[in-house]
Amino acid sequence: xxxxxxxxxxxxxxxxxxxxxxxxxxxxxxxxxxxxxxxxxxxxxxxxxxxxxxxxxxxxxxxxxxxxxxxxxxxxxxxxxxxxxxxxxxxxxxxxxxxxxxxxxxxxxxxxxxxxxxxxxxxxxxxxxxxxxxxxxxxxxxxxxxxxxxxxxxxxxxxxxxxxxxxxxxxxxxxxxxxxxxxxxxxxxxxxxxxxxxxxxxxxxxxxxxxxxxxxxxxxxxxxxxxxxxxxxxxxxxxxxxxxxxxxxxxxxxxxxxxxxxxxxxxxxxxxxxxxxxxxxxxxxxxxxxxxxxxxxxxxxxxxxxxxxxxxxxxxxxxxxxxxxxxxxxxxxxxxxxxxxxxxxxxxxxxxxxxxxxxxxxxxxxxxxxxxxxxxxxxxxxxxxxxxxxxxxxxxxxxxxxxxxxxxxxxxxxxxxxxxxxxxxxxxxxxxxxxxxxxxxxxxxxxxxxxxxx
Amino acid sequence: xxxxxxxxxxxxxxxxxxxxxxxxxxxxxxxxxxxxxxxxxxxxxxxxxxxxxxxxxxxxxxxxxxxxxxxxxxxxxxxxxxxxxxxxxxxxxxxxxxxxxxxxxxxxxxxxxxxxxxxxxxxxxxxxxxxxxxxxxxxxxxxxxxxxxxxxxxxxxxxxxxxxxxxxxxxxxxxxxxxxxxxxxxxxxxxxxxxxxxxxxxxxxxxxxxxxxxxxxxxxxxxxxxxxxxxxxxxxxxxxxxxxxxxxxxxxxxxxxxxxxxxxxxxxxxxxxxxxxxxxxxxxxxxxxxxxxxxxxxxxxxxxxxxxxxxxxxxxxxxxxxxxxxxxxxxxxxxxxxxxxxxxxxxxxxxxxxxxxxxxxxxxxxxxxxxxxxxxxxxxxxxxxxxxxxxxxxxxxxxxxxxxxxxxxxxxxxxxxxxxxxxxxxxxxxxxxxxxxxxxxxxxxxxxxxxxxx
Numbered sequence: 001x002x003x004x005x006x007x008x009x010x011x012x013x014x015x016x017x018x019x020x021x022x023x024x025x026x027x028x029x030x031x032x033x034x035x036x037x038x039x040x041x042x043x044x045x046x047x048x049x050x051x052x053x054x055x056x057x058x059x060x061x062x063x064x065x066x067x068x069x070x071x072x073x074x075x076x077x078x079x080x081x082x083x084x085x086x087x088x089x090x091x092x093x094x095x096x097x098x099x100x101x102x103x104x105x106x107x108x109x110x111x112x113x114x115x116x117x118x119x120x121x122x123x124x125x126x127x128x129x130x131x132x133x134x135x136x137x138x139x140x141x142x143x144x145x146x147x148x149x150x151x152x153x154x155x156x157x158x159x160x161x162x163x164x165x166x167x168x169x170x171x172x173x174x175x176x177x178x179x180x181x182x183x184x185x186x187x188x189x190x191x192x193x194x195x196x197x198x199x200x201x202x203x204x205x206x207x208x209x210x211x212x213x214x215x216x217x218x219x220x221x222x223x224x225x226x227x228x229x230x231x232x233x234x235x236x237x238x239x240x241x242x243x244x245x246x247x248x249x250x251x252x253x254x255x256x257x258x259x260x261x262x263x264x265x266x267x268x269x270x271x272x273x274x275x276x277x278x279x280x281x282x283x284x285x286x287x288x289x290x291x292x293x294x295x296x297x298x299x300x301x302x303x304x305x306x307x308x309x310x311x312x313x314x315x316x317x318x319x320x321x322x323x324x325x326x327x328x329x330x331x332x333x334x335x336x337x338x339x340x341x342x343x344x345x346x347x348x349x350x351x352x353x354x355x356x357x358x359x360x361x362x363x364x365x366x367x368x369x370x371x372x373x374x375x376x377x378x379x380x381x382x383x384x385x386x387x388x389x390x391x392x393x394x395x396x397x398x399x400x401x402x403x404x405x406x407x408x409x410x411x412x413x414x415x416x417x418x419x420x421x422x423x424x425x426x427x428x429x430x431x432x433x434x435x436x437x438x439x440x441x442x443x444x445x446x447x448x449x450x451x452x453x454x
Numbered sequence: 455x456x457x458x459x460x461x462x463x464x465x466x467x468x469x470x471x472x473x474x475x476x477x478x479x480x481x482x483x484x485x486x487x488x489x490x491x492x493x494x495x496x497x498x499x500x501x502x503x504x505x506x507x508x509x510x511x512x513x514x515x516x517x518x519x520x521x522x523x524x525x526x527x528x529x530x531x532x533x534x535x536x537x538x539x540x541x542x543x544x545x546x547x548x549x550x551x552x553x554x555x556x557x558x559x560x561x562x563x564x565x566x567x568x569x570x571x572x573x574x575x576x577x578x579x580x581x582x583x584x585x586x587x588x589x590x591x592x593x594x595x596x597x598x599x600x601x602x603x604x605x606x607x608x609x610x611x612x613x614x615x616x617x618x619x620x621x622x623x624x625x626x627x628x629x630x631x632x633x634x635x636x637x638x639x640x641x642x643x644x645x646x647x648x649x650x651x652x653x654x655x656x657x658x659x660x661x662x663x664x665x666x667x668x669x670x671x672x673x674x675x676x677x678x679x680x681x682x683x684x685x686x687x688x689x690x691x692x693x694x695x696x697x698x699x700x701x702x703x704x705x706x707x708x709x710x711x712x713x714x715x716x717x718x719x720x721x722x723x724x725x726x727x728x729x730x731x732x733x734x735x736x737x738x739x740x741x742x743x744x745x746x747x748x749x750x751x752x753x754x755x756x757x758x759x760x761x762x763x764x765x766x767x768x769x770x771x772x773x774x775x776x777x778x779x780x781x782x783x784x785x786x787x788x789x790x791x792x793x794x795x796x797x798x799x800x801x802x803x804x805x806x807x808x809x810x811x812x813x814x815x816x817x818x819x820x821x822x823x824x825x826x827x828x829x830x831x832x833x834x835x836x837x838x839x840x841x842x843x844x845x846x847x848x849x850x851x852x853x854x855x856x857x858x859x860x861x862x863x864x865x866x867x868x869x870x871x872x873x874x875x876x877x878x879x880x881x882x883x884x885x886x887x888x889x890x891x892x893x894x895x896x897x898x899x900x901x902x903x904x905x906x907x908x
Contacts, residue, residue, distance in 0.1 A: 259713060
């Protein structure tokens, strides 16, 4: 968010906090309706606190209340929900939510409370829909889809479609198109709202519908759903069961959030965070997210102390070798992270092109050799200028070149191998590749030193 | 993309290559229409090569051809376009593209060729639209918007709206809603297609439109556009000029691409890549993207060699100190990257909460101290078990704890400071923070060593 907008939002929040302290409910509600959207309130909820958020939710009408609730920070919502009993959750929230949002919320409750809430629901069909959605894992299409959509029979007329849209208008808030099914509920195609508007009321659906519709199965991975919607510029994607029957739809807003979360996850892996954390999380959560990679780094550090220990004699004879240990180790680490990042991103974005790896390795070698040569030449110049011995200068430069080349190649090969064995290649970035390459660099440095100086 | 889908896509590509070699145009075209979407062809273009891509573009009808062209890899398209003259580009491509895609393509041409192409365009109004869009930078709303949208006057009836949709149906492919303007073209609100379908043809627009519409200015940063559309779950966002007149709209598909590109950029900065590169780029492009951070690492390495040099006497007296240099340096680097990543992500996602920094620093200190203590205790145990001297063991542990704490605090403060001065905080991740913290760790290690061992 840019500076200006951030300030507006911050001012609105301060004003809201003032009103929460001093004003009556009517003034408070008037301010909210005038100045804020549901998504704004959701964003502010954490700063407002549990008590204030509860008061606001009670004031709002049900529709706006569930819009606030659905966008709220996940862990804050969990805390907030403990303040309500099953009946209130059912009648004030779940009854008013789209099925996909309702399922997300129900999944935050204990199984016992969840079942109680469902039993309190007013609309039997809605509760059946929700129970059927609870089966799916969150990372497949079934876990992203909602049950709210408009379907029309292939044998209907346009005017029957209009009637169906009218009768469903309450339940389905965002209508972009209607799905065409046969008598067995099998998905046949779509009719856009535009063609409904432009067609005669007596036209038959089978004359105006388009067969050209992409769909996914309930078990299609969420990642693939996201890639399809992005690639084909879709704003909504129907979900079918194994018999091809239409059972749900996924809208782009859920997928946008998913894409953002996936990107954040790769970023976290690269930076050595084991879970999705925010500065507002509790100390032990923040600590737990960071410790695993720190421990890996610690093991790597111990291993490097053993490598250096092996060359204790050389170090004793040429103590100046110690000066350039961090340089060689760190440069290997840097070069390895760079090449692994290119591969991990290429795999994630599906832009690696053909799967023939040899020419790519050749190219990576050329790039690494070129960059290594430039760095090695620069450090050679530096060492000669400051008057280090020729032997040391040569050792540092040769070791640096080798470290950059080997680390780059490893940085390329490891994520490709992990991907082949269906392990997320992103774990090969960050501390893992840095630690490996630190070790590699040191090993190369000392063995080259032993040869050239010994 | 999951394994299964990847295989289907790969098979289709192999079959297409076969057909390109052996089959006549009709067979080739039939296969494409049967098996592939435009976005598939766009994805394959690089592997197919310039000549084949040209043959396919010539075979396709104009509408599909421009859909292939608009999704194509940017640098490949630049090469491909050099094969066409201005007249062909205008009549085969630009005439058929939405204005935002046309502008993207025109921006890839030399200014001279670009002006030629525009002068060849068939539709005068379309060419005027495009010229007006060429003014905007790519990173503001004006650079993302398209001129194709449907606007209706507040005084019209629903049946006039329907007529307008009919007359614009050719130009505006994706219609989600129509914008309501007054006689001065000022944006007043929206009418959804759903309400047009459900309203009587004689109803007046001012009775059925919704005033509740978010809009942005042409100069609103693209980043803010993306955040708004994500936060408020919008699929389309109108753009107004300084007088509030409606002049364009931004659709979610462009913003999804923008969100992905931004996330990729942060990932690249973290991994030490100075520009957006793919493994398919040329050697010197790949090399140029990596060299700047390698050179920064080199400078850091030289600086660390000077720091170590300062403590040459201590190293001579306690040569075993050299063994743990990489450990202390690397652990500081790791901890710093972790805390900077949390801050950079928090800033990007706007989830940092209130701007009061002191409590956050306190919490960061607690987390870092806790993790540092655990790591320090473990390495102390290791050193005592393997029989290193108490002095060395204590030095390593105290230095490790201090390095983790200081690096974590720096990793937090630096991106916050950069953000305050409106510099992208993401540059403070990756090699920059690692190099700084390597140095910091070494400095701490030797000064603590000098105190404890000296």
